[in-house]
Amino acid sequence: MPLFIGLMSGTSLDGIDAALVRCESSRPPELLATQAIGFPDELRDRLLALCHAKRADFAELATAEDSFCRLQAEAVARLLETSATSRDNIVAIGSHGQTIEHAPYGHAPSGPAYTYQLDNPSLLAELTGCQVVADFRRRDLAAGGQAAPLAPAFHNALFRDPTEWRLVLNLGGFANLTLLPPQNRTAEVLGFDTGPANVLLDAWHGRHRGGRFDANGEWAASGQVDPPLLESLMREPFFHQPPPRSTGREVFHLPWLERHLNGNEAPQDVQATLAELTATSVALGVEMARELCQAPPASSLIPCGGGAHNADLLSRLAYHLPDTALVPSDDWGWPADWLEAGAFAWLAYRRLAGLSGNLSSVTGASGLRVLGGIYAP
Ligand SMILES: Nc1ncnc2c1ncn2[C@@H]1O[C@H](COP(=O)(O)OP(=O)(O)OP(=O)(O)O)[C@@H](O)[C@H]1O
Ligand SMILES: CC(=O)N[C@H]1[C@@H]2OC[C@@H](O2)[C@@H](O)[C@@H]1O[C@H](C)C(=O)O
Numbered sequence: 001m002p003l004f005i006g007l008m009s010g011t012s013l014d015g016i017d018a019a020l021v022r023c024e025s026s027r028p029p030e031l032l033a034t035q036a037i038g039f040p041d042e043l044r045d046r047l048l049a050l051c052h053a054k055r056a057d058f059a060e061l062a063t064a065e066d067s068f069c070r071l072q073a074e075a076v077a078r079l080l081e082t083s084a085t086s087r088d089n090i091v092a093i094g095s096h097g098q099t100i101e102h103a104p105y106g107h108a109p110s111g112p113a114y115t116y117q118l119d120n121p122s123l124l125a126e127l128t129g130c131q132v133v134a135d136f137r138r139r140d141l142a143a144g145g146q147a148a149p150l151a152p153a154f155h156n157a158l159f160r161d162p163t164e165w166r167l168v169l170n171l172g173g174f175a176n177l178t179l180l181p182p183q184n185r186t187a188e189v190l191g192f193d194t195g196p197a198n199v200l201l202d203a204w205h206g207r208h209r210g211g212r213f214d215a216n217g218e219w220a221a222s223g224q225v226d227p228p229l230l231e232s233l234m235r236e237p238f239f240h241q242p243p244p245r246s247t248g249r250e251v252f253h254l255p256w257l258e259r260h261l262n263g264n265e266a267p268q269d270v271q272a273t274l275a276e277l278t279a280t281s282v283a284l285g286v287e288m289a290r291e292l293c294q295a296p297p298a299s300s301l302i303p304c305g306g307g308a309h310n311a312d313l314l315s316r317l318a319y320h321l322p323d324t325a326l327v328p329s330d331d332w333g334w335p336a337d338w339l340e341a342g343a344f345a346w347l348a349y350r351r352l353a354g355l356s357g358n359l360s361s362v363t364g365a366s367g368l369r370v371l372g373g374i375y376a377p
Contacts (some may be wrong), residue, residue, distance in 0.1 A: 001022055001089070002022060002023055002024050002091055002093060002349070003089050003090050004022075004023050004080065004090065004091055004092055004093070004094060004096070004345035004346070004348050004349050005018055005019065005020055005021070005034070005081040005090055005092075005093045005251075006018070006019045006021060006096075006340075006341040006343065006344035006347075006348070007072050007076070007093060007094065007095045007096060007128070007341060007344060007346030008340040008341040008343070008344050009039075009068070009072075009096065009097075009098050010099075010111065010305075011099060011172060011173030011199060011248060011249060012042050012050055012172055012173040012198060012202065012306065013039060013047055013051075013172055013173075014038060014039065014212065014306070015036060015037050015039045015071075016036070016039075016071055016072055017034070017035075017036050017337065017338065017340065017341040018034065018035040018036070018037075018072075018075040018076060018078075018079045018326070018341060019031060019033075019034050019079075019342045019345055020032045020033040020034070020083055020085060020345075021163065021340050021342050021345035021346065021349075023185060023345060023346055023349035024055045024349075026260065028332075029154075029157060029158065029342060029345070029346045029360070030333065031333055031335075031338055031342055032083065032337050033079060033082065033083035033085070034076045034079070034335075034337075034341070035075050035079035035082060036075075036337070037074060037075045037078070039071070043067050043071070044063065046064045046186050046246055047064055047068070047098055047100070047118075048064070048066055048068070050100050051099075051100055051249050052253070053094065053250070058370060061102075061325070065118050065120050066120070066123070068098055068118060068120075068303055069119070069120040069123045069124055069127070069341065070118075071125065071248075072095065072124055073123075073124060073127035073128050076124075076130070077128070087128065087129050087130055090130045090131075090132065091349070091352065092130065092131040092133050092349075092351075092352055092374075093118045093128065093130050093131070093132045093133070094132075094133050094134075094136070094342045094345050094346070094347050094349075094351075094372070095119055095124055095132055095133070095134040095138060096117065096119075096134075096340075097117030097119025097134060098117060098118045098119070098156075099115070099116070099117050099118075099248065100116045100118050101114070101115070101116045101137075101248075101250060102115045102116070102118070102146055102147075102246065102247070102248040102250065103115065103150065103169070103250065104141065104145075104146040104148070104246055104312065105315050113141055114141070115137045115147045115148070117135070117137065119134050119135070121134035121135070121373070121375040122375055124375070125376065125377055126168045128377075129377050130337075130377050131374065131375065131377045132374075132375040132377075133347070133348035133351045133372040133373070133374055133375070134372060134373060134375065135372055135373045136234035136344065136357060136371045136372045137150065137371075139316045139358075139369045139370070140357075140363050140369055140371060142364045143360075143365035143366050143367060143369050144210030144244040144365055144366045145244065145358060145360065145364050145365030145366075146244045146363045147363065148176075148246035148363070149170075149176035149191055149192065149193060149246060149362065149363075150343065150347065150357065150363075150371070151168075151170060151176060151178070151339065151340060151343045152176070152178040152189055152190075152191030152345075152359055152362045153189075153343075153344035153356075153357060153358060153359045153362070154346050154347070155178040155180065155189075155191070155302075155339075156180060156189050156359070157346065158332055158334065158339075159302060160182075160183055160189075160249040161180070161182060161183065162182060162183045163183075163184060164180075164182055164297050164298075164299040164300065165180070165181060165182060165296060165297075165298040165299060166180045166298055166299065166300050166301070166302065166343055167180070167286060167289075167299070167300070167301040167302070167324065168180065168302045168304065168318075168329075169177055169282060169301055169302070169303050169304070169305075170197075170304050170305040170340065171197040171198065171278070171303060171304070171305040171308055171310070171313065172197055172198065172305040172306060172307065172340070173197065173198055173199040173202075173249070174193055174195065174196055174197055174199060174247060174248060174252075175193065175194045175195060175196070175197035175198070175278060175281070175285075175305075175307070176191060176192065176193045176194065176246075176363075177191060177192060177193075177231070177282065177285045177286065177289060178190070178191040179191070179286075179290070179295065179298065180318040181293060181295065187293050187294075187295070188242065188293075188359075188361035189359055189361055189362060190292060190293055190361060190362065191243075191359065191362040192243035192244060192245045192246065192285065192289075192362065193245060193246045193247050194239075194281045194282045195236075195239055195247060195252065195277070195278070195281040195282075196247075196252040196274075196277070196278060196281075197287075197307045198278075198306060198307050198310075199249065199252060199253075200252060200253075200254070200257055200274045201213070201214055201217075201220065201271065201274050201275060201278070202214075203253070203254045203257075204254070204257065204267070204271055204274060205219060205271060207254070208267040208271075213306075214271060216308040216309065216310060216311045216312065217275055217311055217312025217313050218312070219268055219271050220268070220271040220272045220274070220312045220313075221272070221311075221312040222268050222272075223266065223267075223268030223269040223271050223272030223273075224269050224272055225269070225272050225273050225276045225357055226265060226269050226270070226273045227273075227275050229260060229261070229265065229270070230276055230277060230280065231275050232260045232275070233257075233260055233277050234277065234280060234281070236256075238251060239281050239284060240284075242292075243288070243289075243292070243364075244362065244363055244364030246312070246363075247279075255309060257270075257274070257292060262354070275310075275312055275314060275316055278307075278313060278316075279313065279316035279317050279319070279320050280320065282317060283317075283320035283321060284319070286298075286320075286324075288320060297321075297323035297324055298324050299324065300326070300327040301317070301321060301325070301326050301327070302326075302327050302328070302332075303317070303328075303329075304334075304336040304337075304339045304340075305336060305337070305339070305340065306336075306337065308328075308329075308336035308337075309336070314326060317360065340342060347372060348372065350370070350371070351370060351371060354370060355370065356368035356369055356370055356371075357369070357370065357371030357372065358371055361362065
């Protein structure tokens with residue numbers, strides 16, 4: 001059986017997700033087993049500091065990269081053990097790495113575009129004894145693309161329907177949206193980042209209540225949306241930019257939020273407004289995607305990522321998209337938390353099969369490209 005492992009650690013900095021996936025040309029990717037390992041606080045703090053560092057400290061980068069890579073190897077070992085799979089049966093590990101900085105537009109005034117994922121695929125190959133595929137984003141960037149989001153190609157492989165228009169929405173630290181036309185239409189797949197999903201909700205919750213996140217969005221649900229604040233936040237140009245587009249912690253962070261506050265807001269009202277910001281910016285993205293594809297309202301939206309567990313966020317989305325049913329990804333055998341790790345297993349498979357990994361209609365690259373470099377076991 002052709003088995004691949006996908007490793008993803010997203011912008012929420014919650015830890016490493018590992019997914020064991022069967023990938024072959026004759027069938028959709030199948031999720032077989034999963035393993036998550038949370039970041040120890042020290043590593044999380046290091047990674048977060050690097051994300052917001054103004055200058056590179058190479059010793060600090062190397063230290064974080066080493067700990068990160070050893071944790072990835074542990075996730076692989078645990079996944080193999082709990083699924084009773086021999087490493088000899090793994091064709092390859094697809095490693096996303098940890099995004100530290102994403103600058104697809106370059107740095108002013110004329111710096112080159114770049115995207116930096118901390119990763120050490122050589123060490124990972126050495127520690128696991130498996131072939132590793134890594135560095136998935138930079139070839140797309142080299143071809144003039146945004147290098148993100150990459151998941152829409154995987155959504156296309158999993159969720160495309162013969163007759164229905166479908167939306168897939170990843171609610172991680174950031175949100176990315178995919179619009180899948182029916183197979184019987186020639187329209188291209190569209191996908192782009194809509195803005196922050198949980199990154200500000202987590203940070204504001206952490207500041208006022210501690211802990212990693214607002215479980216089920218209960219605190220947000222206890223507050224009232226502040227319309228002038230929402231309007232002010234929604235003025236951020238990113239929300240109104242046409243695709244291709246992608247973003248990250250470089251744009252959306254607590255100081256960005258603070259610039260819009262007058263200091264008199266009740267903290268739970270700010271949380272409610274941030275949840276509404278996610279829902280409003282997604283709804284705006286849906287409208288943009290529909291206009292670009294001249295599409296009818298999608299029959300279904302498949303929420304995934306950690307935000308799919310946030311009942312408050314989902315009810316706000318349902319309110320904004322009354323003609324679209326929210327359908328769990330579990331219906332396809334893929335629980336919401338595993339799609340991104342699954343995507344990188346599938347991208348490793350595509351690399352080794354010599355098949356393209358990007359969708360130029362999504363990233364804006366000048367064409368389809370085979371993504372990633374190969375590191376022998
Ligand atoms: N029960 C829950 N209630 C509310 N929010 C939740 C719950 N479970 C997870 N989350 C949210 O999901 C986040 C993690 O989501 P996920 O792992 O998809 O993000 P990520 O992969 O790091 O981000 P990205 O997709 O941007 O790279 C948490 O930080 C939290 O905000
Ligand atoms: C540069 C980067 O790591 N971007 C992430 C982030 O998290 C969500 C969104 O922003 C998406 O663009 C992307 O991740 C997924 C896996 C993607 O490329 O599809």
